[in-house]
Amino acid sequence: MNAMQHYFDERLASAELIHSAETVAAAVTRVAGEITEKLAGADPLLLCVMSGGVPFAGHLMTQLQFPLEFDYLHVTRYGQKTEGGELSWRALPATPVAGRTVLVLDDILDEGTTLAAIVARLQAMGAQACYTAVATEKLNGKKKPIRADFVALTVPDRFVFGFGMDVSGHFRNLPAIYAMKAD
Numbered sequence: 486m487n488a489m490q491h492y493f494d495e496r497l498a499s500a501e502l503i504h505s506a507e508t509v510a511a512a513v514t515r516v517a518g519e520i521t522e523k524l525a526g527a528d529p530l531l532l533c534v535m536s537g538g539v540p541f542a543g544h545l546m547t548q549l550q551f552p553l554e555f556d557y558l559h560v561t562r563y564g565q566k567t568e569g570g571e572l573s574w575r576a577l578p579a580t581p582v583a584g585r586t587v588l589v590l591d592d593i594l595d596e597g598t599t600l601a602a603i604v605a606r607l608q609a610m611g612a613q614a615c616y617t618a619v620a621t622e623k624l625n626g627k628k629k630p631i632r633a634d635f636v637a638l639t640v641p642d643r644f645v646f647g648f649g650m651d652v653s654g655h656f657r658n659l660p661a662i663y664a665m666k667a668d
């Protein structure tokens with residue numbers, strides 16, 4: 486076993502399972518139903534927030550059986566850290582959003598800074614309606630600048646990872662959601 490595999494296994498072994506892969510998959514399916522009820526017929530533009538939004542967007546969009554378009558945007562404020570900093574915009578959607586119904590897809594709504602800034606930016610770019618869906622919302626008791634329209638699962642006020650969420654760039658590929666025990 487190489488050093489990276491060892492580090493990965495140790496970290497996972499000492500982590501606490503918050504939501505199993507089955508629970509995550511069922512919650513995504515439930516949210517897909519809610520989104521279908523609201524947005525089927527609106528020909529929405531789905532916007533995946535890179536990089537954490539990828540697993541949620543991928544699993545979700547295959548369960549949306551109505552016309553839609555897909556693109557991405559990239560903004561980050563945590564980098565390799567466990568506490569958020571300044572927002573750094575890396576990419577705006579290449580598909581025009583003016584006049585469109587958009588649905589922003591991200592892995593976690595924590596303090597809400599990122600999602601609020603994204604919605605403000607898309608509205609400034611002329612989006613007609615801007616909906617948000619997150620795989621998780623952190624129950625941190627904080628006053629948040631935004632509420633998501635669709636929330637698959639809640640997570641406790643700890644640093645969580647898996648299903649898009651990283652620890653120093655790793656673990657995004659896990660199908661379940663964990664919290665670090667050292668918290």
Ligand SMILES: O=P(O)(O)OC[C@H]1O[C@H](OP(=O)(O)OP(=O)(O)O)[C@H](O)[C@@H]1O
Nearest residue numbers: 536537561562563594595596597598599
């Ligand atoms: O609600 P907030 O406190 O603003 O935090 C949520 C944001 O933090 C994470 O992004 P991150 O900056 O870690 O970038 P990443 O998606 O590349 O991991 C996550 O993907 C959300 O976009």
Ligand SMILES: Nc1nc2[nH]cnc2c(=O)[nH]1
Nearest residue numbers: 595643644645646650651
């Ligand atoms: N990986 C990860 N990214 C986050 N971004 C905001 N909160 C979190 C969190 O708890 N875990």
